[in-house]
Every structure is written in C-alpha cells, then in structure tokens.
Amino acid sequence: MNINGNDGTPKFNELNQSNVSRHNKDELEPILDDETAVLSREKLVATREDAADLREGSIILREVKATSREREIRAGEKVQIAFDEHVIKLQQANAHLVIATMEARKLAEEVEATKVQMEIAKSVAEKANLAKSIFLNNMSHELRTPLNAILGFSQLLEIGPPPPTDIQTERLQLIIKAGWYLLELINGILDHAAIESGERSLIREPVSLTITILECLAMIESQAKKRDIHINCIPFDKTWFVNADRIRVKQVLINLLSNAIKYNREHGTVEVKCTCTQERIRIYIKDSGMGLPPEKLVQLFQPFNRLGQESGAEEGTGIGLVVTKQLIELMGGTINVESTVGVGSEFWVELPRADAPQLITENTMPAELALQAHGNAMLRALLYKEDNLDN
Structure with missing residues (x-):
C-alpha cells in the first residue's frame, strides 16, 4: 500500500487528519444532536x-368582547324597557x-242644552216682566186714587174745625206720614214699571x-236739619245747563240727596x-x-235689593237707585259711585251739556189780550x- 503522496511525501498526515476529523465528527455529532434537541x-x-x-x-379578548357585548345587550335592554x-x-x-275629550264633548252638549233652556227661560221671564210692567203702568191711576182720599181727608181733619185734640193730631200725623210714604213707594214702582214697559x-x-240744585236743596233742608247734617254746595258757573227732562233731573237729585242724608252719620x-267739560256736566254728591x-x-243698582238694610231703621224698597239709573240713562247720561268703608260714599251723575236758552224779551201776546190779562192780574x-166722588 502506498502511503506516500504524489510528491513523495507520506500521506499519513492527511489520513491521520481525515481519521481525526471523522473521529471528531463522530464524537461531535451526539453533542450537536443534544444541543439541537x-x-x-x-x-x-x-x-x-x-x-x-x-x-x-385570545381568551381575554373574547372575554372583553363578551363583556362589551353583554354591556351593549344590557344597555339595549334598558333602552327597550324605557321605550316600552x-x-x-x-x-x-x-x-x-x-x-x-268625550267628557268635554258631553259637557259641551249639556252646556249648549242648558244655554238653550236658559234662553227660553229668559224669554219667558222677560215676557212675564214686561206683562207685569204694563199691568202696573195701567194700574197707576187705580193705585194712586185711594191715597188721594186718605191724605186729603186726613189733612182736612188736621186743619178743619173743630180742631183735633192732641191725641187726634198725633194719630192724624201718623196717617199722613204713612200715606205720603206709601205714595212715594207707589210712584217709584210705577216709574220703574213705566220705564221697563217703554212708556215713560x-x-x-x-x-x-x-x-x-237750589230747588232740590230747599226740599231736603228740613230732612237734613232733623239729623243735624250740614250740606255744603260748592259754587259753580251759573251758565251751566244740561239737556234733560227738568222734572226727572230733580227726581234724580232729590233721591241721591235724600239717600246721602238718610244713610249718613x-x-x-x-x-x-x-x-264741566265741553260736552258733559258731572254732578257729585258726597256723604260722610x-x-x-x-x-x-x-249689588247697588239691583231692584228691591236693600243691601241687608231690610231690618234697619230706615224705610225703603230698594227701588230708588234703580229708577234713578234708568232715568239718567234715558236722558243720555251715566251714573256711578265710589265708596270707602268708614269714610263715606260719593255718587256722580253725568249728563249732556246744553247751551243756555235765549231769553225772549218781546211780548208775543196780542195787545188786547195783554191789557186784559194785566187788568185782571x-x-x-x-x-x-x-x-x-171722594176726590
């Protein structure tokens, strides 16, 4: 076996290194496997x-979402409950x-029915009142006639011979006083009836x-002296005239002055x-x-309403102020009153102003008649x- 290299060097080292590397690799593989593991x-x-x-x-997120959903559901349920x-x-x-609405409609129908009934009742009452007024107005002569005999013969007995005794005089004065008072009441009622019937x-x-005013003050002077009441007439222009009925103006003023004395302290x-203004004149009558x-x-101008004075010492029927108001309005005027408890009352009447009449200075009577009238003055x-026969 050749253990040398191509250059003749031995290949031992390469082999040795190769063997070492293989050996190391074999030893390192388990270690690397362990580290990798x-x-x-x-x-x-x-x-x-x-x-x-x-x-x-994810669980937390789901729980949060679930909680949020539950809150939304609960909020929705609360809104639904509130809505319901x-x-x-x-x-x-x-x-x-x-x-x-049904009750109001029913009530409106009842009111309408009541209104119709009231209109019918009002019409019937007005007709009955008018019939009463016409009857009283037609009966004026018959109502006054007996008083002529009562007052006339009482006055004849009072002044005629033989003179009455003191007791007879006292009783005759009572008859005469009651007769005049009764005549005053009858005149007031008949005036009211005549005005209502439209025949005044x-x-x-x-x-x-x-x-x-001076004439009226003279007529009520004795009444004022009996109660020691002082009448103060504030001077005014003598050229002031009102367009009215002279007798009715006196009737109105006497009634107001009499009341001012009667109900005074x-x-x-x-x-x-x-x-006075350019078109109207106002007369004030103030009491204490x-x-x-x-x-x-x-309630002052209501017929036959004496304001609780029925049992008082002063006589009356509660018709005087009603007639006064009716007469003033017939003459185109107005009447009103202001009053303070414990102080007194002030009535005033207002009438249309009139120009002073032109005095006639010429004698319009024929001369022969004027001489005859003068000769037999x-x-x-x-x-x-x-x-x-009694009258």
Whole structure:
C-alpha cells in the first residue's frame, strides 16, 4: 500500500487528519444532536408559551368582547324597557285624553242644552216682566186714587174745625206720614214699571243746574236739619245747563240727596259740586256715612235689593237707585259711585251739556189780550174734572 503522496511525501498526515476529523465528527455529532434537541425543545417551549400567550390573549379578548357585548345587550335592554314604559305612558295618556275629550264633548252638549233652556227661560221671564210692567203702568191711576182720599181727608181733619185734640193730631200725623210714604213707594214702582214697559216719555230741554240744585236743596233742608247734617254746595258757573227732562233731573237729585242724608252719620256732612267739560256736566254728591264694601257696591243698582238694610231703621224698597239709573240713562247720561268703608260714599251723575236758552224779551201776546190779562192780574180760574166722588 502506498502511503506516500504524489510528491513523495507520506500521506499519513492527511489520513491521520481525515481519521481525526471523522473521529471528531463522530464524537461531535451526539453533542450537536443534544444541543439541537435542547434548542428545539427551547423553541418548542417558547412556541408553546407563545401559543399559550396567544390563547390566553385570545381568551381575554373574547372575554372583553363578551363583556362589551353583554354591556351593549344590557344597555339595549334598558333602552327597550324605557321605550316600552314610555309607550305605555303615552298609551295611558292617550286613553285619558280620549276619555277627557268625550267628557268635554258631553259637557259641551249639556252646556249648549242648558244655554238653550236658559234662553227660553229668559224669554219667558222677560215676557212675564214686561206683562207685569204694563199691568202696573195701567194700574197707576187705580193705585194712586185711594191715597188721594186718605191724605186729603186726613189733612182736612188736621186743619178743619173743630180742631183735633192732641191725641187726634198725633194719630192724624201718623196717617199722613204713612200715606205720603206709601205714595212715594207707589210712584217709584210705577216709574220703574213705566220705564221697563217703554212708556215713560221725557221732555228734553236746557235745564239750569243752579236753579234745579237750589230747588232740590230747599226740599231736603228740613230732612237734613232733623239729623243735624250740614250740606255744603260748592259754587259753580251759573251758565251751566244740561239737556234733560227738568222734572226727572230733580227726581234724580232729590233721591241721591235724600239717600246721602238718610244713610249718613249723625252730625255728618253732604257735599255737592259740579264739573264741566265741553260736552258733559258731572254732578257729585258726597256723604260722610259708613260707606259700602266692594261686594255690596256691585249689588247697588239691583231692584228691591236693600243691601241687608231690610231690618234697619230706615224705610225703603230698594227701588230708588234703580229708577234713578234708568232715568239718567234715558236722558243720555251715566251714573256711578265710589265708596270707602268708614269714610263715606260719593255718587256722580253725568249728563249732556246744553247751551243756555235765549231769553225772549218781546211780548208775543196780542195787545188786547195783554191789557186784559194785566187788568185782571188777580183773577184766576181752575177747572178740575173728576169721576171719583171722594176726590
């Protein structure tokens, strides 16, 4: 066997090295296999750990997603529950609304039926009231006639011979006082009836306030003196005239002045004054009485309402102010009142203003008649026609 090389050098070293390398390789292979196995196992462990981490992360993610989903589901359920409750409330409210609408419709029908019945009742009452007013107006003569005999013969007995005794005089004065009061009541009721029936006629003309007020003050002066009530009339322009019925203006003022005295306090005062604008004149009558509360003021112009004074010392029917208001309105005026409890009341009436009438200075009577009238100035003739023997 040739152990030399091509150059003649022995090939022992190569062989030896080859043998050594083979020997080392054989020895290293188990070692490398062990390291590789270890590395493989470590990688496998790491991979398993990574896989475990991934699985754990996946589990956590799934849990988070599940929790989030559960929250969404719960939130949705709460919203649904709230929505259902809101729907139920709306349905209940709608049911109540339907019931209320039906009840309101029923009530409206009842109100309409009641309104119709009230209109019918009002029409019947107005017709009955008108019939009553017409009846009373037609009965005015019959109602007043007996009083003529009562008052007339009482006055004749009081002044005629033989003179009555003191007791008879006292009783006659009671008869006369009651007769005049009854006549006043009858006149008030008949005036009210005549106005309501539309048969009260007025004569409109320029009326002097100065003359009319002075006449009224003179007529109620004795009534004021009995209660020691001072009447103060504030001066005003004597050229002021109102367009009204002279008799009815006096009737209105006397009624207001009488009430101011009647319902005044002892030793009280009554103040009369006037104001004027271009078209209207207002007359104020103010007293120092007890005054009226607001709830009684609204009842003041109601017929036959004496505001709780039925059992009081003052006589009356509660018709005077009603007639006063009706007369003022018939003359195109207005009436109102202001009152304070414990202080007094102030009534005022307002009437259309009129120009002062032109005085006629010329004598329009024919000369022969004027001379005859002047020559017989003291002679007077009175013709009285009566179908009642007592009168």
